[in-house]
Amino acid sequence: xxxxxxxxxxxxxxxxxxxxxxxxxxxxxxxxxxxxxxxxxxxxxxxxxxxxxxxxxxxxxxxxxxxxxxxxxxxxxxxxxxxxxxxxxxxxxxxxxxxxxxxxxxxxxxxxxxxxxxxxxxxxxxxxxxxxxxxxxxxxxxxxxxxxxxxxxxxxxxxxxxxxxxxxxxxxxxxxxxxxxxxxxxxxxxxxxxxxxxxxxxxxxxxxxxxxxxxxxxxxxxxxxxxxxxxxxxxxxxxxxxxxxxxxxxxxxxxxxxxxxxxxxxxxxxxxxxxxxxxxxxxxxxxxxxxxxxxxxx
Amino acid sequence: xxxxxxxxxxxxxxxxxxxxxxxxxxxxxxxxxxxxxxxxxxxxxxxxxxxxxxxxxxxxxxxxxxxxxxxxxxxxxxxxxxxxxxxxxxxxxxxxxxxxxxxxxxxxxxxxxxxxxxxxxxxxxxxxxxxxxxxxxxxxxxxxxxxxxxxxxxxxxxxxxxxxxxxxxxxxxxxxxxxxxxxxxxxxxxxxxxxxxxxxxxxxxxxxxxxxxxxxxxxxxxxxxxxxxxxxxxxxxxxxxxxxxxxxxxxxxxxxxxxxxxxxxxxxxxxxxxxxxxxxxxxxxxxxxxxxxxxxxx
Numbered sequence: 001x002x003x004x005x006x007x008x009x010x011x012x013x014x015x016x017x018x019x020x021x022x023x024x025x026x027x028x029x030x031x032x033x034x035x036x037x038x039x040x041x042x043x044x045x046x047x048x049x050x051x052x053x054x055x056x057x058x059x060x061x062x063x064x065x066x067x068x069x070x071x072x073x074x075x076x077x078x079x080x081x082x083x084x085x086x087x088x089x090x091x092x093x094x095x096x097x098x099x100x101x102x103x104x105x106x107x108x109x110x111x112x113x114x115x116x117x118x119x120x121x122x123x124x125x126x127x128x129x130x131x132x133x134x135x136x137x138x139x140x141x142x143x144x145x146x147x148x149x150x151x152x153x154x155x156x157x158x159x160x161x162x163x164x165x166x167x168x169x170x171x172x173x174x175x176x177x178x179x180x181x182x183x184x185x186x187x188x189x190x191x192x193x194x195x196x197x198x199x200x201x202x203x204x205x206x207x208x209x210x211x212x213x214x215x216x217x218x219x220x221x222x223x224x225x226x227x228x229x230x231x232x233x234x235x236x237x238x239x240x241x242x243x244x245x246x247x248x249x250x251x252x253x254x255x256x257x258x259x260x261x262x263x264x265x266x267x268x269x270x271x272x273x274x275x276x277x278x279x280x281x282x283x284x285x286x287x288x289x290x291x292x293x294x295x296x297x298x
Numbered sequence: 299x300x301x302x303x304x305x306x307x308x309x310x311x312x313x314x315x316x317x318x319x320x321x322x323x324x325x326x327x328x329x330x331x332x333x334x335x336x337x338x339x340x341x342x343x344x345x346x347x348x349x350x351x352x353x354x355x356x357x358x359x360x361x362x363x364x365x366x367x368x369x370x371x372x373x374x375x376x377x378x379x380x381x382x383x384x385x386x387x388x389x390x391x392x393x394x395x396x397x398x399x400x401x402x403x404x405x406x407x408x409x410x411x412x413x414x415x416x417x418x419x420x421x422x423x424x425x426x427x428x429x430x431x432x433x434x435x436x437x438x439x440x441x442x443x444x445x446x447x448x449x450x451x452x453x454x455x456x457x458x459x460x461x462x463x464x465x466x467x468x469x470x471x472x473x474x475x476x477x478x479x480x481x482x483x484x485x486x487x488x489x490x491x492x493x494x495x496x497x498x499x500x501x502x503x504x505x506x507x508x509x510x511x512x513x514x515x516x517x518x519x520x521x522x523x524x525x526x527x528x529x530x531x532x533x534x535x536x537x538x539x540x541x542x543x544x545x546x547x548x549x550x551x552x553x554x555x556x557x558x559x560x561x562x563x564x565x566x567x568x569x570x571x572x573x574x575x576x577x578x579x580x581x582x583x584x585x586x587x588x589x590x591x592x593x594x595x596x
Contacts (some may be wrong), residue, residue: 145533238437238536269446
């Protein structure tokens with residue numbers, strides 16, 4: 001059996017996968033000081049208790065990792081950490097691989113959807129991230145930087161300053177944060193809006209757009225224009241068989257997807273205009289599935 | 299020995315490569331009607347005459363090919379052609395692989411420069427193309443569309459219409475054609491320019507820029523800004539170890555490269571700001587080298 005581990009900022013999801021099915025799964029708290037010891041100790045205990053034979057442990061982490069050496073997990077507070085050195089205290093010879101969580105989710109979606117050629121997955125949350133999978137293998141890039149698509153230069157209307165130091169980045173105008181920012185930006189032009197600014201969230205804007213609130217409609221139109229342009233750009237560099245979009249903002253559903261598809265078709269090169277743009281299907285199981293496949297499909 | 303073949307619009311370059319050295323090479327004319335029969339017949343004759351043992355034939359073609367089936371070579375006029383079916387008339391069991399010429403050139407540069415991780419090669423000629431190589435393997439994309447970077451949306455100043463139907467594409471403002479277009483665009487603002495508009499070429503503009511002609515300087519500055527922005531975009535999607543730039547316009551040399559590097563650093567995400575941007579080294583031998591490596595490095 002394979003173990004797939006999805007490290008998040010507050011919890012770690014651990015799953016045991018066999019024949020494309022999660023047989024067992026549970027969560028532990030993310031504690032910065034003892035994170036990987038906690039993980040491997042828990043897996044060892046559970047494995048022994050259930051008398052499971054495991055032959056692979058895959059780990060998705062929210063940050064930059066290469067060759068099982070973590071460079072930085074900013075949201076967890078771990079830097080320069082050797083995963084294998086820690087793992088070998090608990091598992092002498094089980095194969096272990098790790099990758100960035102957005103890549104791992106993309107791999108999970110690719111395998112689950114049986115997209116053999118390639119897929120590009122976009123995660124729309126507080127920020128915007130991505131992962132690229134080709135022939136069921138993650139393409140990480142020389143600096144593990146593939147998927148930093150939140151920093152594509154897309155917006156030349158507002159040119160908001162991004163956390164990264166650049167201006168006009170995709171995530172300044174298309175993440176959950178970006179949706180709220182644009183709602184505030186255009187608020188003065190739409191006095192009669194029904195958007196509840198006391199409880200402003202991306203979901204609030206999406207819900208009101210579906211009810212035809214003019215401000216919400218304008219915001220989601222601009223968000224989708226930016227995303228459509230970004231996918232058109234990505235398609236020239238990675239040319240996936242399919243785009244998957246996941247994350248909290250994707251929960252807006254077909255209303256958002258139809259708009260993104262419209263603008264993608266407008267800006268994509270003729271040869272890739274028909275690349276499907278689909279909702280990610282695995283939700284919060286993508287990390288466990290994807291991590292379990294880091295060592296290969298068998 | 300491996301055979302590397304570089305199919306161009308007017309000639310086909312054929313080379314025999316062993317231990318990273320081109321042992322023999324020659325050219326034949328590109329004749330649309332009999333192109334691949336001409337190629338394989340010539341290779342068979344030469345191989346027999348010289349009593350060479352060949353174990354691989356790699357072919358780079360100027361267009362779209364997948365699994366050795368040509369979709370379209372617009373500049374040659376060949377569509378829907380099965381390379382293997384033709385090859386088997388001459389070679390019963392030699393392994394044969396093919397790919398787009400920009401990809402093949404990128405592979406040649408990656409192997410020659412021993413860039414194991416990944417490289418992205420940009421070809422600046424009449425148009426702008428590219429190729430992406432990861433771990434000495436070409437990443438082609440689902441529609442063999444990787445490298446169509448000439449159609450990245452980059453320019454929102456002039457928004458010229460591109461041949462592809464879109465507006466603001468990189469190649470409208472950064473190819474050899476784009477350089478000439480921009481020279482005409484700004485001509486009226488620089489009456490004292492020394493650019494010879496009767497013999498206008500990208501080289502003429504580059505030469506005059508090096509002599510500090512204000513119009514030429516302005517044009518190359520804008521061309522480099524566009525290219526720097528485009529490389530910054532590409533680095534977020536493919537994150538190569540190194541960028542190579544080749545093609546006729548790259549012959550402008552360090553003057554152009556320094557400007558491109560300046561703007562790349564300005565627009566690239568902090569994590570990839572130091573990715574080197576280097577002139578391609580193989581010149582017109584990149585096609586032969588790259589094609590010979592299509593089957594692997596050994």
